[in-house]
Amino acid sequence: MRSKKLKVLWLTGIACNGNAHSFLNYPYLAQFMDRFEFLYHPIIESKYTLVDIINQDLECDILLIEGAISIEYKKDTTSIYDIIQKYSSKAQKIVTVGTCASFGGIFRDSGYLGASGLHFDRDIELDDFKNIKSKTISISGCPIHPEVLVNTLYSIREDIKIALDKFLRPKEFFAYTVHNGCTRNEYFEYKIDNHNFGEREGCMFYEHGCQAPYTHGSCNKILWNEVNSKTRVGLQCMGCSEPSFPKSNLFNTKKNMGIPEELPLGVGKRTYLTLAGITKAFNIKRLETRLFND
């Protein structure tokens, strides 16, 4: 194990700072700070000011980028492109923190010229910054799950080889769908979506727009704040870790004559409908009534 702290630069592009805030929810932040030090972080007190970062040429081990980027977007008077170029050449790894930095996300529509992620504009790969692509890891999510970011940083620190998917996301966290580990799976299996937002009962895929069956992430394996997830608490997955985020009409399942337009990942339409026809024949009282106060 390395003894010295890794120097981390948290650079904010066109962003709401949601990832910086989500990071603060990491429950073992003090231990983290024993292993890493921030050259600069937008919220946590750090050694240098943003002006120092821009004007000086500091040593940096990991460059974290939050938010969408655009050649037009400046920090002080310097384009964020130039700051990324300077520090990415020194850094051992670059991590795009959140969906905006990875794919453009919400701030893709910010009005800045060509606002996008570092390597991807939604799912289209970009030519800019191709020279640093081999060093980049994408941690998508709106916001990022703090444990996913921190565990990735620890892996970098310990020189552990990180297997990535085609969008540079660590497979350890993104090879699964959010559906994996959902506590509503029984309702999903029998196609029962008698859900009201915030309630325990019902699957939200069939009517309420849940994107978990085709969204990559570990939300239901590594719980948020160590206790919960959107789907567990009664809100549908909005697909926030995908290049396609944000879609519109998030609270409704888009259907064509009653058939969901987007099916669980890798499932063919014909087989899905065959299975649906069979499961619809079940009539399970236990799952169709309230679990409490019935």
Add this chain to the structure above:
Amino acid sequence: MSINRASKKEKRKEQIMQGALELFASKGFYSTTIPDIALSLKMSVGNMYNYFKSKDILAEEILKFISAYLGKELQKINEKDISTQEKTREIVDIYFEVAMSKPEMIDYFLRVYLSNREIFRDGCAGMICVNEFVTEIMIYFEEGVRAGELRDQDFFSAFGLFMGYLGGMVFLKGEHILPKELDEYVDDISFNIYKALSI
């Protein structure tokens, strides 16, 4: 059981279903007995039970057999690279063609399955036994909406319009009320259905 023997048994099962189908369609489900079916196939009653344990099971298997047959025909149409309007015409065409060349199949659907629901309550809950057919109709609708040709609506309101119309025409033909052959109605009926379902 060897593959050869298994496929022989399957073939024999199909022959029994075909024989039973014709009897059910002509004499009615309740008036047809297992010995009647055995006799028409020149089989012993005991041997018949080696293939189907009861008349109700035979009735279910026939239903699945017809659904699979029609489902496969519709799948061929669904997999063609043609517009929904053209698919509509082809579905109407194949349905009437089957009604003319194998009238016992559509008759069974209308006169046995839809008229004697009590027989199918246990083994064929919901749409399990007609799944293959209904799945293809669903795909036809879904792809029609996705292509921007059909109007999005509740599945059953569209399904009822389509199948109710076709079933009604075959029923009228069976009652000898239609003045013309079914295939002479294909143009008008597919035009009407497409017009009713399109945007």
